[in-house]
Amino acid sequence: xxxxxxxxxxxxxxxxxxxxxxxxAWFVLLLGNFAVVPIPPGIDDSTSAIAAYFSxxxxxxxxxxxxxxxxxxxxxxxxxxxxxxxxxxxxxEMFSSIVFGSAVIFALLNALRPMFFLTLAxxxxxxxxxxxxxxxxxxxxxxxxxxxxxxAAAAFLATVGIAMRRGELAQRWLGSFGLLAALLALxxxxxxxxxxxxxxxxxxxxxxxxxxxxxxxxxAGGVIWxxxxxxxxxxxxx
Numbered sequence: 001x002x003x004x005x006x007x008x009x010x011x012x013x014x015x016x017x018x019x020x021x022x023x024x025a026w027f028v029l030l031l032g033n034f035a036v037v038p039i040p041p042g043i044d045d046s047t048s049a050i051a052a053y054f055s056x057x058x059x060x061x062x063x064x065x066x067x068x069x070x071x072x073x074x075x076x077x078x079x080x081x082x083x084x085x086x087x088x089x090x091x092x093e094m095f096s097s098i099v100f101g102s103a104v105i106f107a108l109l110n111a112l113r114p115m116f117f118l119t120l121a122x123x124x125x126x127x128x129x130x131x132x133x134x135x136x137x138x139x140x141x142x143x144x145x146x147x148x149x150x151x152a153a154a155a156f157l158a159t160v161g162i163a164m165r166r167g168e169l170a171q172r173w174l175g176s177f178g179l180l181a182a183l184l185a186l187x188x189x190x191x192x193x194x195x196x197x198x199x200x201x202x203x204x205x206x207x208x209x210x211x212x213x214x215x216x217x218x219x220a221g222g223v224i225w226x227x228x229x230x231x232x233x234x235x236x237x238x
Contacts, residue, residue: 012088015081015084016081016085016224016225017224017225018077018081019077019078019080019081019082019085019224020220020221020222020223020224020225021221021225022074022075022077022078022081022221023074023078023217023218023220023221023224024217024218024221024222024225025070025071025074026071026074026075026078026217027214027217027218027221029067029068029070029071029074030071030210030214030217031214032067033064033067033068033071033114036060036063036064036067037057037060037061037064037117038053038057038060040053040117041053042199042203043139043140043143043195043196043199044196044199047132047135047136047139050120050135050136050139051124051135052124053124054117054120054121054124055121055124055125057121058121058122058124061114061117061118061120061121062118062121064114064117064118065114065115065117065118067114068110068111068112068113068114068115069111069114071110071111072107072108072110072111072112073107073111075103075106075107075110076103076104076107078103078107079099079100079103079104079107080100082096082099082100082103082160082163082169083096083097083099083100085168085169086099086163086168086169089167089168095159095162095163095168098159099156099159099160099163102152102155102156102159103156103160105152105155105156106149106152106153106155106156109145109148109149109152110149112145113142113145113146113149116138116139116141116142116145117142119138120135120138120139120142123135143192143195144192144193146189146192146206147189147190147191147192147193148189149189150185150186150188150189150190150191150192150206150209151185151186151189151190152189153182153185153189153209153213154182154183154185154186154189155182156182157178157179157181157182157185157213157216158178158179158182160175160178161175161176161177161178161179161181161182162175162179163175164176164178165179170220170223170224170227171223171227174216174219174220174223177216177219178216178220180212181209181212181213181216184205184208184209184212184213185209185212185213187205187209188202188205188206188208188209188210191205191206192206
């Protein structure tokens with residue numbers, strides 16, 4: 001019996017460290033995205049300049065798409081960890097489903113985001129005549145998609161932050177940090193919808209939000225790794 005309890009605790013710690021590793025993996029893959037992809041043209045740049053950017057960096061866009069897909073997988077693993085962690089401490093089933101659902105949506109959008117740049121890189125050498133307008137529309141759609149991702153990230157971080165503040169995940173101070181990151185992500189997402197009016201402001205807010213979210217992920221991964229949660233005894237037989 002004692003050995004079974006020890007094995008169960010060992011499995012709990014191993015599972016939590018897998019969840020921590022997935023959060024850190026997302027952070028590393030995000031750094032990889034920034035290292036691979038040069039700074040893209042502004043939304044007010046000419047279509048020819050945008051086409052030249054993608055034509056000259058098609059190989060980088062392919063690698064960026066791979067890294068994006070892997071980051072989506074990492075987030076899915078993290079989503080599974082978060083859901084189980086809330087349930088294992090006796091948290092609300094409904095709330096754990098909300099956290100899981102928001103994480104899955106964020107993961108899918110995160111994985112799909114590089115596909116816009118990959119598509120543009122594949123067709124950049126064909127831009128001429130009527131295709132010029134379509135190419136430009138796809139690039140502008142990528143900016144709008146960034147706004148949607150920002151709002152999805154805000155929903156995910158807010159629900160996780162609330163779970164942490166409720167004592168169902170990690171540390172309460174980390175939940176406060178998550179709520180701050182959620183607020184910045186929401187502001188950045190909304191700012192993307194106004195990028196044509198104030199491109200520099202939208203870009204600055206976006207960078208601040210991404211950096212804050214990235215730091216939250218790596219800190220969350222570190223906290224979960226070094227301070228795994230004990231299993232709740234709520235509802236256990238005497």
